[in-house]
Amino acid sequence: MDSDKYIEGQSMQRPPLFESDHFICWKNRFETYVKAKDLDLWHNILNGDFPPIDRNNVTQILEVVPIEEQSDDLKKKLAKNNKAKMVLYNALPKKEYERTFMCKTAKDIWQSLLITHQGNIQVKDNKINLLVQKYEQFTILEEEFIDSGFARSNTTITSLKALDEGFSSKNSVRKFLRALHPKWRAKVTANKESKDLSSLALDELIGNLKVHEVVMEKDSEIYKGKKERVKSIALKSKKESSDDETSTSRSDDEEYAMVVRNFKKFFRRKGKFVRQPREENKSFRQRDEKKEKSDRKCFRCVDPNHLIGDCLKPSRNKDQKAFIGGSWSDSENDA
Structure with a gap:
């Protein structure tokens, strides 16, 4: 149970456990913890150890006092030098302790942590610039909840304040309203008009x-519920319409088939509309062709094997030739 409190930073007996991935957050919590325990400890961490000096009662000049001549008040004050180091060591994991255990004072330990995890002045300025840019470009997504958007915005503001003590968030209300999605426009306008x-x-x-x-x-x-109901009704209506069309089409096909059947029955009774076999049709065509060929013959020699244009027999007189020529011309005119 104690270890859980220690990890979560909820114990007043132990400082918050160091977190390299969330250094800025840990730094703020650690500062608050130390100030709550003893303001002199925080002064010691920021400014260095208290020197073993005291004012001479005769000369009123500050002088280094040997340990055997130190007063109880001075000894208590000097003890805070080690208390400040112990508070830092209790917050650090083994890896960070091994990296800083050579430091002589609490201030040296603190500065080492700041440079390693926060960077020097140049790195710090770059981080501030990036955070300011992130803060200015911050927007809340369309489907994002207000709590989620506020948490992201607050993380950026907290990081900026930790790096830059002069950063002011007095315009954070206006910035948050500007970051809202356009679907909030009506509410934003209402807030601007009704509130200072x-x-x-x-x-x-x-x-x-x-x-x-x-x-x-x-x-x-x-709205979604109404939309689903309307969609369901539309689909049902469409299905019923499709069923009606299918039924009507099937009924029309059945009526057409019945008319065709009745039509065939009627002609069968009358002896017509009877399909003849294929062999019988073929014999009829052959007979017609033979009959047509038997009627063809030469008008000069009456030979059925050729026509008069191919006949080799000479004509018997000119009148016959003229008659034949006239017949051909008449036939051509008729054509």
């Missing part, structure tokens, strides 16, 4: 937006 944004606390704004978020979610659920 310069005095409105960010927590109050978040609470107001969360109430409106619940209303929007309920409206969305109602």
Whole structure:
């Protein structure tokens, strides 16, 4: 149980456990813890050890006092040098302790942690610039909840304040309103018109937006329910219409088939519309062709094997030739 509290930083008997991945967060928690325990310890961590000096009662000049001549008050004050180191060591894991155990003072340990995990002045300035850019470009996504967006925004602001003590978040309310998705435009306008944004606390704004978020979610659920019902009715109507069309088409096909059957029955009774066998049709065609060929013959020699144009027999007189020529010309005119 004690180890869980120690890891979570909930114990007042032990400092928050060092977190390299969340150094800025740990740094703020550790500072608060030390100040709550003893302000002199935090002064010692920032400014260095208390020197073993005291004011001479005769000369009123500050002088280094040998350990055997130190007063109880001075000894208690000097003991805080080691207490400050112990507070830091209790917060560090083994890896960080091994890296800093050669430091002589609590200030040296603290500065080593800052340079390693926060960077020097140049690195610190670069981090500040990146965080400022991230803060300015911050937007809340369309489907993102207000709590989630506020947590992301607050993380950026906290990191900026930890790196830059002069950073001011007085315009955070306006910035958060600008970061909202366009679907919040009506609510943003209402807040701007009804509230004094310069005095409105960010927590109050978040609470107001969360109430409106619940209303929007309920409206969305109602709209989705209506949309699903309309869609279901439309699909049902479409299915019924399709069934009616299929039934009508099937009925029309059946009526057409019945008419064709009755038509065939009628002609069968009359002896017509009887399909002849293929062999019989073939014999009829052959007979017609033979008859047509038997009627063909030469007008000059009456030979059925050729026509007069191919006949080799000479004509008997000119009148016959003229008669034949006239016959051909008449036939051509008729044609």
